[in-house]
Amino acid sequence: MQRPTGTIDGDSAAAPGEDRAGDNPAGGCPVAGHGAASPATADASAPGVYVPPFPLRPTSPPPIWKLIGLARRNFLSVWPTTAFANPWLRVAVLRKQIFVCNSPDLVQEAFVRKHDTFERKSAQMRHALEPLLGDGLFISDGETWRRRRQIVGPIIHASKVRDFFPVMAETIAERRAAWAAAGPGAPVDMLQEMAHLTAEIICRTIFGRQLGGDYAAEVVESFTDYQRHIDQIDLISLLGLPDWLPRRRGRAIRRAVARIDKVLDEIITSYEARRSDGETSVIGGLLEARDEDGKPLSREAIRNEAAVIFMAGHETTANTLAWAWFLLSQAPWARQALARELDTVLDGRMPEFADVARLPYTRAVIEETLRLYPPVPILAREALADETVGGVRTPKGSLVMVVPWLLHRNPNLWPRADNFEPERFLGATRGGQSKFGYVPFAIGPRICAGLAFGLTESILSLAILAQGFDAELEPGTDVQPACRLTLRPGETLPMRLRPRASRT
Numbered sequence: 001m002q003r004p005t006g007t008i009d010g011d012s013a014a015a016p017g018e019d020r021a022g023d024n025p026a027g028g029c030p031v032a033g034h035g036a037a038s039p040a041t042a043d044a045s046a047p048g049v050y051v052p053p054f055p056l057r058p059t060s061p062p063p064i065w066k067l068i069g070l071a072r073r074n075f076l077s078v079w080p081t082t083a084f085a086n087p088w089l090r091v092a093v094l095r096k097q098i099f100v101c102n103s104p105d106l107v108q109e110a111f112v113r114k115h116d117t118f119e120r121k122s123a124q125m126r127h128a129l130e131p132l133l134g135d136g137l138f139i140s141d142g143e144t145w146r147r148r149r150q151i152v153g154p155i156i157h158a159s160k161v162r163d164f165f166p167v168m169a170e171t172i173a174e175r176r177a178a179w180a181a182a183g184p185g186a187p188v189d190m191l192q193e194m195a196h197l198t199a200e201i202i203c204r205t206i207f208g209r210q211l212g213g214d215y216a217a218e219v220v221e222s223f224t225d226y227q228r229h230i231d232q233i234d235l236i237s238l239l240g241l242p243d244w245l246p247r248r249r250g251r252a253i254r255r256a257v258a259r260i261d262k263v264l265d266e267i268i269t270s271y272e273a274r275r276s277d278g279e280t281s282v283i284g285g286l287l288e289a290r291d292e293d294g295k296p297l298s299r300e301a302i303r304n305e306a307a308v309i310f311m312a313g314h315e316t317t318a319n320t321l322a323w324a325w326f327l328l329s330q331a332p333w334a335r336q337a338l339a340r341e342l343d344t345v346l347d348g349r350m351p352e353f354a355d356v357a358r359l360p361y362t363r364a365v366i367e368e369t370l371r372l373y374p375p376v377p378i379l380a381r382e383a384l385a386d387e388t389v390g391g392v393r394t395p396k397g398s399l400v401m402v403v404p405w406l407l408h409r410n411p412n413l414w415p416r417a418d419n420f421e422p423e424r425f426l427g428a429t430r431g432g433q434s435k436f437g438y439v440p441f442a443i444g445p446r447i448c449a450g451l452a453f454g455l456t457e458s459i460l461s462l463a464i465l466a467q468g469f470d471a472e473l474e475p476g477t478d479v480q481p482a483c484r485l486t487l488r489p490g491e492t493l494p495m496r497l498r499p500r501a502s503r504t
């Protein structure tokens with residue numbers, strides 16, 4: 001089935017002239033009949049209707065020149081309205097074939113059953129992160145990936161989350177204390193607040209609680225510096241550039257990497273010197289790990305894997321939390337339901353590990369946030385051999401993608417797909433979804449190694465902070481999703497903190 005180059009097509013005909021959604025200054029939906037947050041006069045405790053912002057959707061598949069222009073500005077805005085309901089899509093850009101799996105069956109076929117053919121990350125992802133992560137788990141494949149996954153997986157596995165829990169809780173409580181000290185109505189950039197919080201948590205988790213404040217700050221700053229530079233990498237390389245083409249490695253990137261290597265080396269050396277304190281930490285796990293042949297990891301491999309965990313575990317969780325605060329600020333009924341749950345279950349005390357499982361609404365807010373704004377909105381893989389997916393040919397070198405941004409808003413899978421409804425994740429059905437239709441942590445052998453860690457950290461952060469505070473969006477703020485390597489609510493998220501009267 002050959003389709004014209006440079007358009008998005010799928011297995012159903014595109015229907016031009018569909019609903020147009022678009023820019024949304026108040027954070028509500030501009031489409032007639034869709035409300036923003038429930039009006040203040042309504043019963044604020046009954047679930048209301050809120051459609052949070054999403055980029056303008058072309059009414060029909062855009063031509064190639066427009067597609068590239070759109071992708072450059074925001075990769076989320078290339079998808080026409082019709083794309084969301086299609087079980088698969090195919091795009092041919094320049095000479096690159098891109099196949100998008102947009103149904104649970106096809107996600108399972110490509111990412112689970114045909115994992116061996118589609119395990120390799122896209123060239124764009126590898127080139128963006130290789131200077132920092134080297135042969136690290138996140139971007140390696142084949143034997144290197146398999147061996148590293150076997151070592152790193154258990155160190156941050158769900159069964160270890162209990163050990164990391166005290167560090168998480170302590171760090172979040174410190175942040176709440178800082179908010180309390182800032183006084184009622186304090187202005188914050190919630191995106192930055194959450195970035196600092198999750199960076200602090202992951203730093204202390206990787207390097208141990210005793211990591212000095214100076215080191216922590218240096219790690220955070222040096223990674224931020226690197227990310228600033230790779231953020232500028234042109235998304236067109238995702239679409240077209242061949243793998244062998246040399247990439248520009250700016251001096252700024254090399255400097256940023258040298259800075260990160262230096263601080264990681266110093267931390268590892270100082271950790272080795274005081275190794276025997278018995279504390280659970282990722283570095284301790286990596287230093288003690290032995291591969292299948294009984295050999296320890298090299299210093300470089302340890303540095304690479306520490307960098308992987310910091311990078312993979314920090315911004316994703318920060319974005320999730322920032323979006324959750326934004327969504328709650330627009331949905332008073334959800335804020336009330338959350339407060340009710342926290343007050344009932346915790347009654348003003350700090351949550352313990354067992355409490356996380358007793359906070360289903362808090363979890364549902366996080367899960368719905370991850371559905372609407374998946375921090376990794378595109379999962380792209382390169383075909384290592386000629387294959388088929390859903391009976392469609394995917395030649396060697398083509399890109400096979402799962403785009404959680406599309407899948408999570410597929411109206412055939414999700415009723416009222418663009419609405420914020422944490423309630424859909426309550427109860428036994430938990431979203432009523434096949435696990436292949438909801439993939440914020442990816443799926444298959446390359447599923448996020450820190451899934452339980454990230455989910456627990458998000459639930460706990462929201463629980464501890466929302467026990468003490470609500471956050472209001474600064475009036476007049478236009479919140480729009482911005483897609484770089486991760487999906488975030490723009491560059492800043494200005495909010496004001498309002499202490500909750502009754503608790504903590």
Ligand code: HEM
Pocket residue numbers: 121137138139149152156308309312313314316317320375376378379380439440441442445446447448449450451453454455458
């Ligand atoms: C809400 C938080 C998080 C989200 C949404 C998330 C999402 C993801 C996704 C989608 C991938 C696969 C990327 C791809 O296929 O291209 C991934 C991989 C990974 N994540 Fe996470 N993540 C989160 C938190 C964490 C945390 C806290 C850690 C570490 C403690 C972590 C460690 C990793 C690692 C090591 C990989 C690479 C796995 C592999 O390739 O085998 N993640 N994550």
